[in-house]
Amino acid sequence: MALCCPKPKGNLMSLDETAVRRIARLARIRVDDAEVVTLRGELNAILGYVEQLNEVDVTGVEPLSGGAQMAMRLRDDVVTDGNIAEQILANAPDRAGMFFAVPKVVE
Amino acid sequence: MSLTDLTIAEAAAGLASRKFSAVELTAAHNDAVAALNPRLNAYITTTPEHALAQAAAADAAIAAGAAGAAGPLTGIPLAIKDLFCTAGVRTTAASKILDPFVPPYESTVTAQLLAAGAVFLGKANLDEFAMGSSNITSGYGPVENPWKREGSDAKLVPGGSSGGSAAAVAARIAMGATGTDTGGSIRQPASFTGLAGIKPTYGRCSRYGIIAFASSLDQAGPLARTVEDCAILLGAMSGFDARDSTSAERKVPDFRAAAARGVKGMRIGIPAEYRMEGMSAEIDALWQKGIGWLREAGAEMVDISLPHTKYGLPVYYIVAPAEASSNLARYDGVRFGARVDGEDLIDMYERTRAAGFGAEVKRRIMIGTYVLSAGYYDAYYLKAQKIRALILRDFTEAFAKVDAILTPTAPSAAFGIGEKMDDPVTMYLNDVFTVPSNLAGIPAMSVPAGLSSEGLPLGLQVIGRHFDEETVFAVAAAIERAADFTAKPSIIAGGAK
Numbered sequence: 202m203a204l205c206c207p208k209p210k211g212n213l214m215s216l217d218e219t220a221v222r223r224i225a226r227l228a229r230i231r232v233d234d235a236e237v238v239t240l241r242g243e244l245n246a247i248l249g250y251v252e253q254l255n256e257v258d259v260t261g262v263e264p265l266s267g268g269a270q271m272a273m274r275l276r277d278d279v280v281t282d283g284n285i286a287e288q289i290l291a292n293a294p295d296r297a298g299m300f301f302a303v304p305k306v307v308e
Numbered sequence: 309m310s311l312t313d314l315t316i317a318e319a320a321a322g323l324a325s326r327k328f329s330a331v332e333l334t335a336a337h338n339d340a341v342a343a344l345n346p347r348l349n350a351y352i353t354t355t356p357e358h359a360l361a362q363a364a365a366a367d368a369a370i371a372a373g374a375a376g377a378a379g380p381l382t383g384i385p386l387a388i389k390d391l392f393c394t395a396g397v398r399t400t401a402a403s404k405i406l407d408p409f410v411p412p413y414e415s416t417v418t419a420q421l422l423a424a425g426a427v428f429l430g431k432a433n434l435d436e437f438a439m440g441s442s443n444i445t446s447g448y449g450p451v452e453n454p455w456k457r458e459g460s461d462a463k464l465v466p467g468g469s470s471g472g473s474a475a476a477v478a479a480r481i482a483m484g485a486t487g488t489d490t491g492g493s494i495r496q497p498a499s500f501t502g503l504a505g506i507k508p509t510y511g512r513c514s515r516y517g518i519i520a521f522a523s524s525l526d527q528a529g530p531l532a533r534t535v536e537d538c539a540i541l542l543g544a545m546s547g548f549d550a551r552d553s554t555s556a557e558r559k560v561p562d563f564r565a566a567a568a569r570g571v572k573g574m575r576i577g578i579p580a581e582y583r584m585e586g587m588s589a590e591i592d593a594l595w596q597k598g599i600g601w602l603r604e605a606g607a608e609m610v611d612i613s614l615p616h617t618k619y620g621l622p623v624y625y626i627v628a629p630a631e632a633s634s635n636l637a638r639y640d641g642v643r644f645g646a647r648v649d650g651e652d653l654i655d656m657y658e659r660t661r662a663a664g665f666g667a668e669v670k671r672r673i674m675i676g677t678y679v680l681s682a683g684y685y686d687a688y689y690l691k692a693q694k695i696r697a698l699i700l701r702d703f704t705e706a707f708a709k710v711d712a713i714l715t716p717t718a719p720s721a722a723f724g725i726g727e728k729m730d731d732p733v734t735m736y737l738n739d740v741f742t743v744p745s746n747l748a749g750i751p752a753m754s755v756p757a758g759l760s761s762e763g764l765p766l767g768l769q770v771i772g773r774h775f776d777e778e779t780v781f782a783v784a785a786a787i788e789r790a791a792d793f794t795a796k797p798s799i800i801a802g803g804a805k
Contacts, residue, residue: 215504216678219673224674224677224681225674227656227677227681228633228661228662228670228673228674228677229640229654229658230658230661230662230673230674231655231659231661231662232662232663232672233659236577240670240671240674241733242680243671243672243731243732244671244675246731246732246733247625247671247675247732247733248675248678249621250621250622250625250733250736251619251625251626251688251692252622253619253622254619254622254626254692254695255691255763256617256625257616257691257695257698259691259694259695262626262694262695262697262698263694263697264690264693264694264696264697265694265696265697265700266524266693267510267524267554267691267748267749268510268511268524268525268527268586268746268748269510269511269524269554269556269749270511270553270747270749270774271511271554271556273553273554274553274557276550285412288412288413289412289643290646291410291412292408292409292410292412292641292643292645293643293649294408294641294643294644294645294646294647295640296539301642301643303565303642303653303656304652304653304654304655305652306653306658
């Protein structure tokens with residue numbers, strides 16, 4: 202394995218500017234035109250790098266989702282805390298009484 | 309010897325025998341922090357008065373002291389990575405989006421350290437949301453590595469993401485520190501700063517109250533100046549916690565005793581795939597030295613193969629961003645953190661996240677969003693999870709033949725601030741040796757083993773079976789004894805080396 206940086210091969214996984222804007226929209230991150238150009242290059246470099254995974258035959262392999270070598274633990278379905286509204290609201294950028302406040306959603 | 313130069317084990321003995329007080333020990337560290345932190349930027353927030361109050365309480369506990377009544381860390385001043393929530397003390401994850409955040413609760417790991425008597429000097433700098441290998445992505449400025457190349461004053465990175473933790477302990481402005489390790493974030497900075505650092509088995513330390521990056525990979529662990537100090541810290545940090553659904557219901561072993569075990573008769577695996585084209589010759593030479601040391605100490609070396617090693621990094625750069633994009637969805641300017649007003653709710657979200665996140669965090673959120681999006685999930689995320697299973701299988705097969713695995717920690721020594729910045733993938737390659745253990749969930753430790761030709765520290769990595777940190781500590785301690793690493797950094801409390 203070489204410690205170098207594989208460049209994207211072909212256009213198979215290459216993102217265009219429209220795709221970058223679509224991803225930014227899905228991620229709820231505002232991007233300007235200059236950022237779209239930079240991000241396109243950087244994201245394509247990363248996608249080009251991970252493309253080597255296509256070499257691996259994964260026929261019959263079960264996906265591994267986590268590092269814990271154990272079954273998920275179940276807990277009793279009981280209330281363990283509560284009545285801490287002030288603590289929960291303490292870091293709110295804006296609040297209205299005992300509620301988080303946001304810009305108007307419904308006219 | 310000055311108080312800031314002691315190991316945790318030495319300081320605990322000194323406190324117990326009343327050679328000095330916890331207040332004296334903490335005051336010495338507060339002074340050192342005040343003198344060096346403006347230059348190193350190892351702490352984002354310092355809490356000197358809080359620390360002195362905790363130290364006074366430690367002195368009271370020692371004075372009241374039926375033997376053993378005080379905890380194992382009573383009066384020991386530590387740095388806490390600013391990714392651990394600390395009740396009433398600002399916690400930023402080194403992100404401007406959390407700049408105003410003051411947690412109303414304490415993480416389990418820090419609560420356990422406090423219960424063991426520890427003193428917190430402040431919150432250590434890191435790469436933003438722990439995403440990075442250099443500490444350059446911090447929203448609060450880079451950290452300077454206290455080590456210098458011989459004959460050069462160039463500022464080097466301390467590694468990352470636990471770069472502030474590492475720089476603080478190396479410069480003797482903390483006796484030990486907490487870190488977190490998602491792809492190498494404890495081990496790589498430990499290697500870059502001449503420290504010991506362990507990422508324990510996934511599930512060993514509770515993730516409750518640690519700001520999440522990639523939940524299936526994140527693990528807390530300690531950085532310290534000796535293997536024994538790491539064992540003491542990890543003992544206090546570990547244990548079952550019902551508030552973390554992946555916390556392991558297992559007894560915490562005596563790690564300190566394990567570190568003293570020795571390696572006679574052990575079988576140590578040397579994986580062929582970690583000898584990489586382009587790796588520096590001195591890293592390879594150090595690895596050979598480590599092999600020699602363990603053989604002399606009575607271990608048997610076994611050539612092994614971990615055939616999917618080269619796919620570890622690309623798998624990581626799908627899995628970690630995918631989980632990050634999901635975890636970081638919560639930063640929307642509504643419940644906590646910074647907000648930038650917009651024309652409507654969506655505009656407010658988009659402006660808040662554009663202003664609050666740095667470039668690396670945005671890149672990773674967007675990669676994660678893409679690989680999880682409709683039409684791409686199977687090709688990227690599911691495929692990566694299947695190869696993750698093959699990486700675990702490599703280790704499982706290897707551990708049928710060996711007790712532990714020895715590798716280099718990182719492919720190079722610390723590099724300059726501003727180097728390796730040309731594209732994201734170059735920076736990612738720092739983690740090539742550390743990422744596979746996170747993907748497999750197994751414990752791995754970096755231990756200082758020597759200096760590069762430029763006088764910079766280099767670490768070796770010991771990897772163990774699930775929940776067998778004891779063997780990892782035993783092997784790391786054997787390397788530590790043989791390496792006899794006594795070099796000190798240029799920038800250090802109490803003056804130059």
